[in-house]
Amino acid sequence: MGLKTLLGIKKHQWKKSVKKFIDKIKTAFPQYPWNDFYRISEHFLCRESSSLPERAFLFRLSHDLQANAKIVEIGSWIGESSCLLAWGLKGNGAKLYAVDNFKGEASDPSARTRYQERMYRLKIDNIKESFDKNIAHFNLSSQVEAIVADSLAAAKAFREPAHSIDLLFIDGDHSEDATRNDIIAWLPFLKHGGIIVFHDFSSNHGVPQAIWWAVKQSYFSELIGVYGTMIAFEVC
Ligand SMILES: C[S@@+](CC[C@H](N)C(=O)[O-])C[C@H]1O[C@@H](n2cnc3c(N)ncnc32)[C@H](O)[C@@H]1O
Numbered sequence: 721m722g723l724k725t726l727l728g729i730k731k732h733q734w735k736k737s738v739k740k741f742i743d744k745i746k747t748a749f750p751q752y753p754w755n756d757f758y759r760i761s762e763h764f765l766c767r768e769s770s771s772l773p774e775r776a777f778l779f780r781l782s783h784d785l786q787a788n789a790k791i792v793e794i795g796s797w798i799g800e801s802s803c804l805l806a807w808g809l810k811g812n813g814a815k816l817y818a819v820d821n822f823k824g825e826a827s828d829p830s831a832r833t834r835y836q837e838r839m840y841r842l843k844i845d846n847i848k849e850s851f852d853k854n855i856a857h858f859n860l861s862s863q864v865e866a867i868v869a870d871s872l873a874a875a876k877a878f879r880e881p882a883h884s885i886d887l888l889f890i891d892g893d894h895s896e897d898a899t900r901n902d903i904i905a906w907l908p909f910l911k912h913g914g915i916i917v918f919h920d921f922s923s924n925h926g927v928p929q930a931i932w933w934a935v936k937q938s939y940f941s942e943l944i945g946v947y948g949t950m951i952a953f954e955v956c
Contacts, residue, residue, distance in 0.1 A: 734765060741772045752783050756807055763857065764800040767842055769891075770919060770950065775804055777947040781887060781915060782808030789814055790885050792878075792909065794871045794902050795892030796820040798847060799854040799864075801919075805889060806860045816860075819867045819874045819892070822848040826893045828925070871898075875905035885909045891919040896926025903934050910955050915944060917952040 738761055742754045757779050761772070768775070778801055782791065788811035796802045796818035806816040824835030824847055844850050848868065855864050867874045871892050888910050890902050899918070910916060920927045931951065934940065940953035 731765065738762075738772065741776075745776055749780060752780055753807075757804070760800070760803050760807065760858065763803075763854070764798075767798065767800070769797055769800055771948045774919070774948040774950040775801070777945060777950050777952070778804045778889070778917070779808065781917065781944075781952060782806070785809070785886050787811035787814070789887065790880065791816040791887045791889065792819065792885050792906060793817065793889045793891070794819050794906065795890070795919075796822075796851060796866070797824075798842075798844065798850040801889065801891065802851070802864055803854060803858050803860060805887070806855075806863045807858070809863050814863055816864045817867055817878075817880075818851070818864055819869065819871055820847075820851075821870050822851065822866075822868055827895045827898055828893075831894060831925075871902050872905050875909075878909065880909060882908050883911050883914075885914060886911055887915045887917065889917045889919070894920055894923065894925035894927050896929045899925075899927050899930035900933055903930060903939070907939060907955065912956065913941075914955050915952055916940070916955055917950060920949045921946075921951040922949045 738758060742758060746754050757776060761775065782805045785808060789809060791805050793802055793805060793816060797820065802816060802818045809816060824832065824839060826832050851866065855861055888906050890899065892902060918927055918931055921931055922928060939955060941956045942954040944952040944954055
């Protein structure tokens with residue numbers, strides 16, 4: 721069987737499973753534009769960084785935000801989660817800040833190797849260029865502002881005032897120290913009652929330990945939802 725036929729079969733199977741997923745989620749949450757979710761998922765087919773339930777959760781969270789909301793995303797990679805989050809933004813003042821060094825770097829050497837392998841497999845020479853193309857593909861360039869920097873440096877130079885961000889998505893360096901430092905650096909920008917979302921909370925990286933530390937500091941007031949390895953809290 722040729723590669724083209726194999727890819728055709730894969731795409732056919734993918735379409736069937738996504739349609740099945742959307743039929744189900746449409747029943748539970750009819751108020752969201754699931755056809756747009758399908759389009760974004762299709763665009764990133766074979767390059768996705770998270771599962772369908774995880775992506776649908778992000779999509780819903782951003783659609784639930786008020787007009788002119790602001791989102792900070794730590795770890796944007798080629799922009800799939802950025803597109804899902806930015807799609808729900810409404811109002812001229814709405815913005816998604818996409819913070820990434822766009823080098824596929826991380827403190828853990830095995831994570832760095834994984835990024836390099838992924839770049840090779842997906843034929844990505846320049847992560848930032850891919851990110852820009854994907855954001856432009858969905859006409860989101862005016863809502864999305866990339867901040868090309870390490871997360872902590874970006875937090876130090878961030879121009880938005882304290883307590884002005886509605887949603888913070890942490891999906892950058894997954895070591896325990898880095899995740900904890902991301903929480904410490906970015907939490908002061910979140911509104912009281914804002915939402916913090918983590919990816920990979922049940923992974924064997926340091927993310928769960930950092931979240932547990934934050935829970936013990938009483939930073940979070942409520943658990944908003946858990947989908948796959950995505951977890952969201954309301955902050956105090
Ligand atoms: C798992 S990927 C993000 C995937 C993306 N959120 C998605 O779902 O499409 C992690 C990203 O974090 C970035 N990253 C790692 N450490 C970082 C740091 N200290 N500061 C900023 N970005 C970082 C990497 O370059 C990589 O693009």
